[in-house]
Amino acid sequence: MEQPRPRYEEESFLIVVKRSWIYASVDFIFSMLCWLYSVLVVSFIVSATLGFNNILTRVMNSSFNMTNQDIRLFIAAALGVFLLFYALLYLNHVYNKKRFGPLRRRSYPAPASNAELKSLGLMKIEAIEKLQSEDYAVFETNPIVPLGGESVDQKDFYLDDHYRIN
Known part of the structure; x- marks a missing residue:
């Protein structure tokens, strides 16, 4: 996971409304x-x-x-x-x-390795590597394994056939 960073591009927070x-x-x-x-x-x-x-x-x-x-x-x-x-x-x-004692700011944890992510048992290693290597990933089925191991019918549980992760 990436650490939060300051935004350098100009962002406008001004809301323009059409009124008489x-x-x-x-x-x-x-x-x-x-x-x-x-x-x-x-x-x-x-x-x-x-x-x-x-x-x-x-x-x-x-x-x-x-x-x-x-x-x-x-x-x-x-x-x-x-x-x-x-x-x-x-x-x-x-x-x-x-x-x-003096205030110590929290430090960010080290990035998780693929082995640590695989040991969670929530995704297959191929899906983890695909997510980490690509900016835009499309999965035909949900890559996340349900908790408890019970199987869920993908079409009943989700509305879309494609899952986009940015």
Whole structure:
């Protein structure tokens, strides 16, 4: 068996859909509204944290009945919780390293030999050699022996007469 390898050819994961300009413009408008809302929320939090009093912070503070100090306290509490979790995860990392040793990545097993594959008793040696030597193999019947040794009628068990293995 071959080991997995990185793909070097360019692959496009972009899905192109045919749709009318009405749907595209509605999607664009809703997307812009969501981006505008996100920018307003981030600017409100940043301006309230840094103490800038602009029209946005005054309107939001009066509508939610809060002050800039409440926003600063919330940001400080969130930063404290983040630092606490970071410290706990770092201590857990140090503990695991001391207890279990350094991380060792798994190594791939050595390729199986034809004798090992034959000792499994699932295929004949000719089929194994054909699969290993050719890129494309066509079998008239199923080359895999059923488990337990019972015979299975090939035409009842499978839908195709040809079995392609790439």
